[in-house]
Amino acid sequence: MDRLSALLIRMEFSADTFFEGAFCGSNHFPAQPGTGHLHLVRRGPATFTHDDGTLLQVDVPSLVFYPRSLAHGLDTGAGTARLLCATVRLAGDGAAVLDKLPPCLHIPLAQLPALAGVLDLLFDEAQLGGLGQKLVLNRLCDVLLVQLLRHALTSKLISASRLFGVSDTALGKALAAMHDHPGRHWTVASLASLCGMSRSRFARQFHAAIGCPPAEYLTGQRMLRAKALLQQGWLVQDVALEVGYASQPAFTRAFRACSSLSPRDWLAQGGS
Template structure:
């Protein structure tokens, strides 16, 4: 006998599961290229590892070399982990150094071992493999950071919040939507006053200010790709090209064409 399915029930279950477990990272990470560059020496590296008795114990991903964190006993890998420059909001939202205890994070430790093995050889397709491994490592590091540093202020604090994350993910996934506060507060399952107060406290700015910032980050990527102004305006919720250009100039100090041409 053939098995039958209740399509509406299955779709409802899927949507309910998606709402209960929003994907905090896919859209965020997909907007920025993550690459790894081999280095002949340690200088310029931003990935350090500490080993104890031949076993990996600590990982440090360094975004600011002037950090006061003690790296005694750690060695830098001949590798530079590039997240697309300092303008990447991921870099801006992260602390100067992310430290991971690898004895408690087996998945990150395993990926790190693969990176060490791949970076030590020069096999065919090695650069592609290394980039994929570093992207995989970064996703797992971000998961770890969200799970262990949810109390801090900023983008990742919002993503870690059990209610606010629904609103933040919705803005990330659909930046061109004409979001209103009432829409976002309903997604978060909060009253308007509670939503506004907690968003400001946890994320560090109002929901609309955050949405504008995210739109501008994505719009700048499109400007640098050469996408037409009217297309960018339409994609990110601006009424026309002039409105977008005014918002862009207010954010970055120059019109899109001048921004590209320096």
């Protein structure tokens, strides 16, 4: 699993669309802890106002994303805008991750060619969708947010080291190793060696920077990978080997310690 995928699983974010269509007039979006807002302006004009007095004028099709709780207003003046709006709810590490993004991302859709397919599906579903429309819209917004983060990385709107929390280049090697290969037999000694540190210095510095011991962090990465594989239909015994456990019982014990459920019971309850 790549680092962005592992990060997104930890974020536990979901989009909830609440408006699609023609809008004229004004509205205010209060700050709500644990939420952000996504506005797709398919046709403008639209003016976004912020509590600090700054204005964002949108005259071309654009994406406006507030990654975290930030009060803002929306006004179309005398005109009518075509909008799709969603609330982005965050759990897990989501708030901490999105705190690393700028408070507002404004990107004209013409600068997002990789998102064209998803945007077409999103707008088509909004206009023509039938049964289950809201669920489809929410899932497409989820995909859009993933692609938006990918764009933010590739276009240098945010650095990989800042997004992944590995600004310490030495610790970054160990974090990247555990993210990219959680099933390997990593030890504190082998991780310390990657970072060019003594075992004791690495353990001390890791705990101070990350907030838990390396072994605990590795277990968390293994469980994230295991859950993703289980949801893809892998057999429990195959997942156990893939994420670094010598036997299915050992994996099941570790999984239960993290989730309070066995892998099969976790799947039976919807894999949440």
